[in-house]
Amino acid sequence: MRIAMVNVPLRLPADESKWITVPPQGYGGIQWVVAHLVSGLLELGHEVFLLGAPGSPDGHPGLTVVPAAEPADMRSWLRTARVDIVHDHSDGKVGPVAGAGFVSTHHLTTRPVHRTGCVYLSQAHRAHCGAGGQAPVIPIPVDLARYRTEVPKEDFLLFLGRISPHKGALEAAAFAQAAGARLLLAGPSWEPDYLARIMADHGDAVELVGEVGGAERSRLLAAARALLVLSQPTAGPWGGIWSEPGATVVSEAAASGTPVVATANGCLPEIAPPVGALVGYGTGFDPRKAKACLEGLPSPARVRAEAGARWDHVRIAERYVRIYREVLAGASWA
Numbered sequence: 156m157r158i159a160m161v162n163v164p165l166r167l168p169a170d171e172s173k174w175i176t177v178p179p180q181g182y183g184g185i186q187w188v189v190a191h192l193v194s195g196l197l198e199l200g201h202e203v204f205l206l207g208a209p210g211s212p213d214g215h216p217g218l219t220v221v222p223a224a225e226p227a228d229m230r231s232w233l234r235t236a237r238v239d240i241v242h243d244h245s246d247g248k249v250g251p252v253a254g255a256g257f258v259s260t261h262h263l264t265t266r267p268v269h270r271t272g273c274v275y276l277s278q279a280h281r282a283h284c285g286a287g288g289q290a291p292v293i294p295i296p297v298d299l300a301r302y303r304t305e306v307p308k309e310d311f312l313l314f315l316g317r318i319s320p321h322k323g324a325l326e327a328a329a330f331a332q333a334a335g336a337r338l339l340l341a342g343p344s345w346e347p348d349y350l351a352r353i354m355a356d357h358g359d360a361v362e363l364v365g366e367v368g369g370a371e372r373s374r375l376l377a378a379a380r381a382l383l384v385l386s387q388p389t390a391g392p393w394g395g396i397w398s399e400p401g402a403t404v405v406s407e408a409a410a411s412g413t414p415v416v417a418t419a420n421g422c423l424p425e426i427a428p429p430v431g432a433l434v435g436y437g438t439g440f441d442p443r444k445a446k447a448c449l450e451g452l453p454s455p456a457r458v459r460a461e462a463g464a465r466w467d468h469v470r471i472a473e474r475y476v477r478i479y480r481e482v483l484a485g486a487s488w489a
Contacts, residue, residue, distance in 0.1 A: 159238040162207035164224045176211040181368035184403040191296040195472025240479045256482040270489040276401030277422030283398040289488045296471035297406040304412035305377040311337045313379035318344040321397035323385030328357035329438035334445035382408040386420035409462035412455030430458045
């Protein structure tokens with residue numbers, strides 16, 4: 156099949172003359188989803204045209220990186236392109252184009268702009284967005300070959316993501332301190348007062364790493380004793396109460412052989428228990444229970460095996476190909 160893969164088009168914060176690529180230079184959950192899915196589709200022998208991410212690596216013979224990134228430019232390219240399916244990850248910025256089948260993967264916690272042909276990342280995500288039970292749910296893919304593993308682990312816990320209240324960075328720091336562990340806080344921080352509170356309350360347990368990408372990001376994911384994904388039911392970046400849609404970083408940590416400690420927010424009860432453990436919301440962690448939680452986490456080998464069984468990028472790509480074929484045969488849902 157000839158598949159147009161539409162990435163969410165975002166400028167690189169450090170240099171707005173450039174775009175966030177696929178895979179991303181640093182922070183970029185959607186871009187990692189697209190990267191793993193593209194890899195799976197290419198391995199299955201399909202031809203992929205990537206839009207919305209100029210400058211992305213294009214070494215595979217089946218991959219064409221299209222220079223269009225502005226939504227209008229992407230729509231213009233799609234109107235004349237010979238593709239079978241448009242798979243849109245832009246969360247409504249591009250949308251359906253006449254002459255090709257249309258499937259979208261929704262990544263936000265708001266209701267999708269285009270509900271027909273929309274795929275959700277988890278059961279919780281579909282329910283939170285108000286979609287019907289017939290709408291497909293396909294979890295986030297992960298290409299295990301992209302991730303290194305490291306045994307024995309180093310003596311630190313890792314928070315990897317946006318340093319914001321809804322992502323639970325403060326709670327991660329509180330858990331680490333209760334467990335008597337060191338926390339590496341890795342990710343972009345756009346809320347200085349929130350970061351200042353973390354350092355004031357739990358600075359003895361926290362090392363601020365900042366935004367990471369590439370080899371250093373992979374190293375941290377592999378070396379950490381555990382990844383903390385303590386998302387909280389608080390105000391999210393797009394309005395409303397935050398409900399974790401798909402949690403890219405959980406599958407990435409698992410692919411690295413790193414277990415996960417998570418809350419029960421959104422999709423996390425669906426995906427975290429096989430590769431880690433669940434804890435409560437807030438910062439009131441009992442030291443004895445926090446230490447016991449870490450000691451009871453599954454082994455790196457078991458965690459990586461679970462990642463392959465549940466989220467292998469080729470298996471997830473096969474599920475999407477079935478959806479593509481159903482849409483081309485006339486299937487529709489909302």
